[in-house]
Amino acid sequence: MDYILQGFVQALGYLFSGNEELWSAIITTLKVSSLSIALSLLIGVPLGFVLGHADFPGRKVCRTLVDTLLALPTVVVGLLVYAFISRRGPLGELGLLFTLPGIALGQMVLALPIVIALTASAVESLDARLSMTLLTLGAKKGQLARASLMESRYAVLMAGVTAYGRVISEVGISMMIGGNIKWHTRTITTAIALETGKGQFAEGIALGLVLLTIAFLVNGSLSLLRRRVQA
Amino acid sequence: MSTPLYELRKIQRFYGSRKALDVEHLKIKAQRVVGLVGPNGSGKSTLLRILAFLESPDQGTFLYRGGSPLSREEEYRKEVTLLLQEPYLLKRSVKENIAYGLRFRGEIGDLNLRVREALQMVGLEPENFMRRAWYQLSGGEAQRVALASRLVLRPRVLLLDEPTASVDLASAAKIKAALGEARKNWGTTLVVVSHDLQWLYEVADDVVSLYNGRIASFGPENLFAGGWKAAPLGGAELFLEDGQRVMVSEFCGEDGVASLSPDNILLAEEEPSGLSVRNALRGRISQMLYENGSGRVLVRVVAGGHPLTARLTAEAVRDLALHPGKDIWVLFKASSLRWLA
Numbered sequence: 001m002d003y004i005l006q007g008f009v010q011a012l013g014y015l016f017s018g019n020e021e022l023w024s025a026i027i028t029t030l031k032v033s034s035l036s037i038a039l040s041l042l043i044g045v046p047l048g049f050v051l052g053h054a055d056f057p058g059r060k061v062c063r064t065l066v067d068t069l070l071a072l073p074t075v076v077v078g079l080l081v082y083a084f085i086s087r088r089g090p091l092g093e094l095g096l097l098f099t100l101p102g103i104a105l106g107q108m109v110l111a112l113p114i115v116i117a118l119t120a121s122a123v124e125s126l127d128a129r130l131s132m133t134l135l136t137l138g139a140k141k142g143q144l145a146r147a148s149l150m151e152s153r154y155a156v157l158m159a160g161v162t163a164y165g166r167v168i169s170e171v172g173i174s175m176m177i178g179g180n181i182k183w184h185t186r187t188i189t190t191a192i193a194l195e196t197g198k199g200q201f202a203e204g205i206a207l208g209l210v211l212l213t214i215a216f217l218v219n220g221s222l223s224l225l226r227r228r229v230q231a
Numbered sequence: 232m233s234t235p236l237y238e239l240r241k242i243q244r245f246y247g248s249r250k251a252l253d254v255e256h257l258k259i260k261a262q263r264v265v266g267l268v269g270p271n272g273s274g275k276s277t278l279l280r281i282l283a284f285l286e287s288p289d290q291g292t293f294l295y296r297g298g299s300p301l302s303r304e305e306e307y308r309k310e311v312t313l314l315l316q317e318p319y320l321l322k323r324s325v326k327e328n329i330a331y332g333l334r335f336r337g338e339i340g341d342l343n344l345r346v347r348e349a350l351q352m353v354g355l356e357p358e359n360f361m362r363r364a365w366y367q368l369s370g371g372e373a374q375r376v377a378l379a380s381r382l383v384l385r386p387r388v389l390l391l392d393e394p395t396a397s398v399d400l401a402s403a404a405k406i407k408a409a410l411g412e413a414r415k416n417w418g419t420t421l422v423v424v425s426h427d428l429q430w431l432y433e434v435a436d437d438v439v440s441l442y443n444g445r446i447a448s449f450g451p452e453n454l455f456a457g458g459w460k461a462a463p464l465g466g467a468e469l470f471l472e473d474g475q476r477v478m479v480s481e482f483c484g485e486d487g488v489a490s491l492s493p494d495n496i497l498l499a500e501e502e503p504s505g506l507s508v509r510n511a512l513r514g515r516i517s518q519m520l521y522e523n524g525s526g527r528v529l530v531r532v533v534a535g536g537h538p539l540t541a542r543l544t545a546e547a548v549r550d551l552a553l554h555p556g557k558d559i560w561v562l563f564k565a566s567s568l569r570w571l572a
Contacts, residue, residue, distance in 0.1 A: 130321075136285070138308050139335050154322070
């Protein structure tokens with residue numbers, strides 16, 4: 001039990017003394033997760049809006065597919081993306097393996113179904129009176145779609161925050177695509193896995209505390225957004 | 232003769248297999264105030280949605296300003312707007328809610344000024360309300376903001392579905408005043424669904440009664456729905472709560488709906504005798520309204536739990552010294568009732 005307590009004390013020391021290795025992993029995590037979430041929002045929000053708003057043949061099949069992908073294991077994503085971006089893969093020439101954009105690509109694949117599914121749900125659950133109100137105010141078709149998306153903005157942001165929570169805590173993709181290279185592709189989660197394996201609990205705990213703080217902030221903003229959505 | 236603003240001929244609207252609206256002929260003239268009355272499910276809201284170009288009739292001829300609005304709905308929705316029964320406010324500030332329609336139209340030049348004007352019209356202080364969020368409003372304030380977001384558009388036609396149904400008395404008064412101002416300032420045509428009959432008859436030039444999707448009458452109509460029995464001596468009879476009987480000269484089925492015009496009702500202070508009319512009901516006056524369109528007085532009498540409306544001249548009201556609470560006899564011929572369905 002003592003070694004855990006000692007680990008905590010040491011961890012705080014590492015964090016506040018500005019341990020470079022530790023902070024490199026934190027900054028890498030923030031960089032890669034920000035890139036992946038930006039990409040998934042850019043692609044996922046329009047797709048989710050179309051899925052929730054438009055009526056097209058095969059919509060139900062698409063919806064089921066997206067919902068199924070919500071439960072995608074990170075190692076499977078890692079495996080698939082690895083296959084695509086490794087030298088022999090169709091995207092091998094881009095040289096993304098063991099790079100931050102490579103990890104971001106993998107994390108985007110993980111986050112995309114979450115963003116699409118939650119955006120679609122947000123748009124579907126818009127009050128039926130909204131479109132009638134917009135029409136009575138003189139909205140044209142395009143204005144109606146844009147205004148509907150704007151009306152669901154808090155719920156769409158919630159989708160982004162939820163996806164961010166998933167991305168920041170994943171380890172499989174970062175490990176497989178990034179290779180856990182020190183100073184380069186080592187993220188908080190891969191560092192924790194490595195340090196724990198080496199018996200270096202203090203580093204692991206320090207990084208765990210950072211991850212918990214980020215998770216706390218993410219959840220805090222989620223509950224704030226939820227209140228806005230329900231208002 | 233000028234072209235009516237709206238003209239509907241043999242309009243039918245179905246929801247699945249249910250016929251929600253079946254209008255034989257209806258004209259609405261520009262700059263008038265038209266009231267729509269009728270029980271729930273009588274087709275009032277459906278009619279409003281058709282007039283607002285939000286729904287199209289399944290059958291019949293629907294004309295707006297003398298032409299078919301088909302494929303020009305987007306254009307016409309800029310001059311016709313509808314206030315829903317339960318207004319929806321966008322998740323924005325009060326100012327943005329009111330300005331939204333102006334932004335759709337690209338009319339953003341004097342946006343602040345127009346938003347302020349609209350707020351003042353509905354009796355909300357611009358300084359206090361412009362920056363408020365949608366969730367910081369009471370029910371009555373939300374309804375007034377929703378109305379302001381329509382008034383700011385200076386609409387040619389304003390359609391209102393129960394604008395005062397779920398608001399407090401003060402808000403209702405402000406809403407009524409704002410509608411009067413819109414009519415005065417811009418000549419806005421108003422089509423209003425309301426259960427506030429006193430107000431409706433006071434402001435409306437025409438009142439249309441709907442029942443079961445059909446126009447029962449132009450004006451307040453008395454309806455006797457269901458519970459009819461074949462009378463032993465011919466015709467049909469209906470027993471009211473207190474055992475009094477309404478008689479009609481033909482039997483048209485137990486579930487038939489008979490209508491009686493307020494013009495066909497006579498009132499008497501004493502129980503009449505030696506009269507040819509077969510219906511004489513004892514009742515009490517519950518309400519008296521001035522009818523703007525006819526310039527007469529509508530006297531509502533409750534007889535055997537059933538409300539009946541008679542249309543009288545002001546002189547007759549004065550001569551009989553009518554007032555709410557007074558006991559009165561209601562007389563009408565069995566042949567003056569007509570079957571609707």
